[in-house]
Amino acid sequence: MLDRFALVSNSDCHSFWPWRIGREANVLELKRKSYREVIDAICSKNPVRFRFTIETDPAYGKYHWTGHRKCNVSLSPQQAEKFGNICPVCRKKLTKGVEHRVEELSDRPLDYKSIERPGFIRLLPLSEIIAAVLGDISPSAQAVWKIYNLLVGRFGDEYTVLMDTPKEALAEVANAAIADAVIKVRKGAVRVVPGYDGVYGKLDLIETGYREEPRHGRVQQLNLEDFW
Numbered sequence: 001m002l003d004r005f006a007l008v009s010n011s012d013c014h015s016f017w018p019w020r021i022g023r024e025a026n027v028l029e030l031k032r033k034s035y036r037e038v039i040d041a042i043c044s045k046n047p048v049r050f051r052f053t054i055e056t057d058p059a060y061g062k063y064h065w066t067g068h069r070k071c072n073v074s075l076s077p078q079q080a081e082k083f084g085n086i087c088p089v090c091r092k093k094l095t096k097g098v099e100h101r102v103e104e105l106s107d108r109p110l111d112y113k114s115i116e117r118p119g120f121i122r123l124l125p126l127s128e129i130i131a132a133v134l135g136d137i138s139p140s141a142q143a144v145w146k147i148y149n150l151l152v153g154r155f156g157d158e159y160t161v162l163m164d165t166p167k168e169a170l171a172e173v174a175n176a177a178i179a180d181a182v183i184k185v186r187k188g189a190v191r192v193v194p195g196y197d198g199v200y201g202k203l204d205l206i207e208t209g210y211r212e213e214p215r216h217g218r219v220q221q222l223n224l225e226d227f228w
């Protein structure tokens, strides 16, 4: 249904917290930094020019799975269907999650992947990763931003920390546990407990199986003024 469109990934700004903006990006190979070049690269849908998108794990969203917050019930689309979309605790209709709705609209299996189209990688905001390592504290805590600023100050920007900086260098500036968590997120070896009915998803640092190594070169983050 969406095949004729180029799928871009941009953060919306419905929340002003720094860890909720700039979480998504499009990685383009540009000959020149110009508006026309950006548009042409996107419209080409060619992975050589429009290399990939960066996504926050969708499970992190507040309405990813189907459930009831008050009843502490969170279900995958398949589980919810088994219950006839009725809450097993209060017997009322469940709040349908995004994954459930996507399943309803989809005409392909979950793991379908087209090789001719730009791929994607999944990352999580650095401040969320640090907060999870420090013991599930708020990403707004000063202890989190102290480490965040040290890392970004040393390596230049958040994407460089998340995607390119070697583990040893991260450990030197922050500590071994944070370095380890950043590498696990980079390799897709962590689980996000899906959000549901207004509850945000949560990073679970218990290691899962490593995904295939994402294929990308260095990602250079540009500013708007680079185009002037």
Ligand SMILES: [Zn+2]
Pocket (backbone or CB within 6 Å): 068, 070, 071, 073, 087, 088, 089, 090, 091, 092
């Ligand atoms: Zn309920």
